[in-house]
Amino acid sequence: MLLIGFLGFLIIRELYIFLPGFMGALTFYILGRERYFMLTEKKGMKPGLVASIMILLFFLLIASPLYYAIVLVTPKVSSVFSHTDELFIGLKALAEKIKKFTGQDVLSLDNIKSFQANLSSYIPTFLNSTATILSNLIVMFFVLFFMLTGSRKMEDVVLGFIPLHSESIKALAVETKNMVKANAIGIPLISLIQGITAFVGYKIFGLNDALMWGFLTGIFAFFPIIGTMMIWVPLVVYLFSEGMNVQASGLMIYSLIITGNVDYLARVTLMKKIGNVHPLITIFGVIIGLQLFGFMGFIFGPLIFSYFIVLIKIYAHEFVDPNKNI
Numbered sequence: 001m002l003l004i005g006f007l008g009f010l011i012i013r014e015l016y017i018f019l020p021g022f023m024g025a026l027t028f029y030i031l032g033r034e035r036y037f038m039l040t041e042k043k044g045m046k047p048g049l050v051a052s053i054m055i056l057l058f059f060l061l062i063a064s065p066l067y068y069a070i071v072l073v074t075p076k077v078s079s080v081f082s083h084t085d086e087l088f089i090g091l092k093a094l095a096e097k098i099k100k101f102t103g104q105d106v107l108s109l110d111n112i113k114s115f116q117a118n119l120s121s122y123i124p125t126f127l128n129s130t131a132t133i134l135s136n137l138i139v140m141f142f143v144l145f146f147m148l149t150g151s152r153k154m155e156d157v158v159l160g161f162i163p164l165h166s167e168s169i170k171a172l173a174v175e176t177k178n179m180v181k182a183n184a185i186g187i188p189l190i191s192l193i194q195g196i197t198a199f200v201g202y203k204i205f206g207l208n209d210a211l212m213w214g215f216l217t218g219i220f221a222f223f224p225i226i227g228t229m230m231i232w233v234p235l236v237v238y239l240f241s242e243g244m245n246v247q248a249s250g251l252m253i254y255s256l257i258i259t260g261n262v263d264y265l266a267r268v269t270l271m272k273k274i275g276n277v278h279p280l281i282t283i284f285g286v287i288i289g290l291q292l293f294g295f296m297g298f299i300f301g302p303l304i305f306s307y308f309i310v311l312i313k314i315y316a317h318e319f320v321d322p323n324k325n326i
Contacts, residue, residue: 017132021139028058028140029147030180036148051148055141062137065219168314175310179302186270191221193266194228198259205251206244207235221263228259281305 015022032054039050147154162169195218202210213231220227232255239248267286281302289301 018136018139021136022143024136024140025143025147027180027184028054028144029151030177031184032058032148033151036151047149051145054148055144058144059141068215164314171310171314172307175306179306182270183302186267187222189270190263190266191218194218194221194259194263197262198228198232198255201232201251201254201259202235205239205247205254207239207251217259228255228263232259281309 036050036054039045040047159169162172164172195214198217199210199214202213207213213235217228217231220230232251236248236252236255239245239251285302285305287301288304292301292304
C-alpha cells in the first residue's frame with residue numbers, strides 16, 4: 001500500500017500540469033459517449049474512425065471561434081500600437097474621470113512605471129501559459145481518442161474499482177453526467193448572452209463594428225473575472241481619446257452594471273434549467289474550481305461541490321439507513 005501510494009503521488013505530481021487536459025478529455029467523453037456508442041455499436045462503424053471524426057469536430061468547435069477572434073483582434077492591436085499618443089490621451093481622460101469619482105489618481109508617474117514593470121514581467125508568464133494550454137489541448141485529444149476506442153472496457157474497470165452498491169454508483173454517474181452537460185453547454189450559452197448584451201451596449205453608445213466587438217466580448221467571456229473587461233475597457237479608453245466623454249462614461253457604466261453582471265444571472269438560471277443545479281452549488285463550485293483547476297474549474301468546481309453532497313447521501317444510504325433514498 002505504501003509503494004502504491006508513493007508511486008501514485010509521483011505520477012500525480014509530475015502530471016499535475018496536464019490535469020486540465022485530462023479533465024477536458026473526460027468532459028468531451030461524457031458529452032460524446034452516447035453518440036459514439038450509437039455509431040459504433042448500432043451503425044457498425046469502425047471505432048478508430050468514429051473517434052477521429054468526433055475529435056476533429058470537437059477541435060473545430062474549440063479552434064474556430066479562437067481563430068476568428070485572433071484574426072479580428074490582430075489588426076486592432078497593430079492599430080493601437082501605431083497610435084500610442086491617442087491611447088495615452090484616452091487613458092488620461094479615463095484616469096481623470098476615475099479620480100473625479102473615487103479621488104484616486106490611477107495614472108500617476110509611479111503607477112505608469114509599475115504598470116510597465118508588471119507588463120514586462122507578465123509577457124514571459126503569458127508565453128508559458130500559452131505553451132501550457134497548447135500542451136493540454138494535445139494531451140486532451142490524445143487521451144480522448146483512447147478513452148473512446150476503449151470505452152466499454154474502461155467503464156467496466158472503473159465500475160469494478162468503486163466499492164459502492166449499484167444504486168450509489170448510478171447516483172454518482174447521473175450526477176456527473178448532469179453536471180458536466182450543464183456546465184459544458186451552459187458556459188458557451190452564457191458567453192453568447194454576454195456577447196449579445198455587450199453588442200447592444202456598443203450599439204447604443206455609437207461604436208463602429210459593434211457586432212465584431214460583441215463577438216470578441218463573447219469569446220473573452222470564457223475567461224473568468226476580467227474576461228469581458230479585456231474588450232470593453234480599451235473601447236472606453238478609445239472613446240475618451242476621441243473626446244466622446246458622454247458615450248465613454250455611458251459605456252463604462254453599462255459594462256460594469258449590465259455586461260459584467262449578466263454573467264452571474266445567466267449562470268444561476270441556466271445551470272438550474274439545464275442540469276437542475278442549485279444556484280449555491282454553481283456559485284461556490286466555480287469559486288472552488290477556479291482555484292484548483294483554472295479555466296476547467298467552471299465545469300469541475302460545481303461537480304466537486306455536488307459530489308460532496310451526493311457522497312453524504314450515499315454514506316447515509318450505505319451505512320446509516322439502507323432504506324433511505326439517495
